[in-house]
Amino acid sequence: MAISETGGDAGIDIVYRSDCPSRPILDQIADKWSMMVMAVLDKPTRFNEIKRRLEGVTQRVLTQTLRRLERNGMVVRRVLPTSPVGVEYSLTPLGESLREPFGRLYDWTVNHADEIRAHQMDYDQRVQS
Amino acid sequence: MAISETGGDAGIDIVYRSDCPSRPILDQIADKWSMMVMAVLDKPTRFNEIKRRLEGVTQRVLTQTLRRLERNGMVVRRVLPTSPVGVEYSLTPLGESLREPFGRLYDWTVNHADEIRAHQMDYDQRVQS
DNA sequence: CTGAATCCAAAAGGATACTG
DNA sequence: CAGTATCCTTTTGGATTCAG
Numbered sequence: 001m002a003i004s005e006t007g008g009d010a011g012i013d014i015v016y017r018s019d020c021p022s023r024p025i026l027d028q029i030a031d032k033w034s035m036m037v038m039a040v041l042d043k044p045t046r047f048n049e050i051k052r053r054l055e056g057v058t059q060r061v062l063t064q065t066l067r068r069l070e071r072n073g074m075v076v077r078r079v080l081p082t083s084p085v086g087v088e089y090s091l092t093p094l095g096e097s098l099r100e101p102f103g104r105l106y107d108w109t110v111n112h113a114d115e116i117r118a119h120q121m122d123y124d125q126r127v128q129s
Numbered sequence: 130m131a132i133s134e135t136g137g138d139a140g141i142d143i144v145y146r147s148d149c150p151s152r153p154i155l156d157q158i159a160d161k162w163s164m165m166v167m168a169v170l171d172k173p174t175r176f177n178e179i180k181r182r183l184e185g186v187t188q189r190v191l192t193q194t195l196r197r198l199e200r201n202g203m204v205v206r207r208v209l210p211t212s213p214v215g216v217e218y219s220l221t222p223l224g225e226s227l228r229e230p231f232g233r234l235y236d237w238t239v240n241h242a243d244e245i246r247a248h249q250m251d252y253d254q255r256v257q258s
Numbered sequence: 259c260t261g262a263a264t265c266c267a268a269a270a271g272g273a274t275a276c277t278g
Numbered sequence: 279c280a281g282t283a284t285c286c287t288t289t290t291g292g293a294t295t296c297a298g
Contacts, residue, residue: 025238026161082279118202189261
């Protein structure tokens with residue numbers, strides 16, 4: 001049985017193997033900030049605009065996240081011919097195509113956040129920490 | 130515009146806020162090992178069986194991952210009345226419901242792994258490291 | 259068999275200061 | 279404005295040992 005019943009033709013039988021090509025990729029994209037940055041980038045956006053909308057992210061972490069996304073071909077970085085310099089980030093078609101599965105995960109998270117928090121409280125009470 | 134065009138009714142307009150309830154949840158579930166453990170758990174599975182199928186995971190990390198998943202109500206831990214003791218992990222309905230969005234992400238990853246690696250090689254060549 | 263405990267190295271991440 | 283560089287604290291993760 002594949003992990004997904006949605007018709008994916010992925011080689012799900014090998015994702016468990018340490019040499020599965022999806023592992024390093026998963027490491028790169030399945031993190032919180034990458035997901036949030038891509039959520040913000042529904043249109044070309046300036047660096048500080050992204051930073052402002054992503055409350056809590058530091059400049060350093062945002063830069064690193066954007067670099068990694070750029071390296072993976074998910075976003076493009078474009079320097080604007082202004083003064084002072086402006087930089088605009090936008091999703092590539094590859095990045096766009098990731099928004100759908102990401103959106104699924106986001107929706108699930110938001111829809112189940114309460115239920116999960118209830119479980120956590122229950123667990124923390126049963127297991128004295 | 131919502132991040133997902135698939136009809137999710139999530140409050141996507143607030144996921145960027147630092148007090149968005151989905152943030153801590155996302156931190157908990159959007160990591161590589163959680164995803165892989167849940168991929169393995171299509172049926173009740175013993176600790177060592179999980180460890181064996183997840184090449185490369187250490188005992189410590191697997192234990193931590195399972196604890197977190199248990200705390201979040203995604204898996205249940207059941208001690209088997211055997212000798213020596215056996216422990217069996219299985220998905221809860223909540224955990225089951227997460228497999229679909231996870232599966233989407235997995236499928237996307239596998240299907241685009243080559244393309245991403247090509248981008249990485251191109252980037253690494255352009256940007257001398 | 260299934261962990262918990264410990265030690266230690268590496269990586270991640272915040273704060274701050276500086277620059278083209 | 280959009281970073282880079284540095285320092286330093288926290289977190290993570292591997293390896294190993296011990297125990298119910």
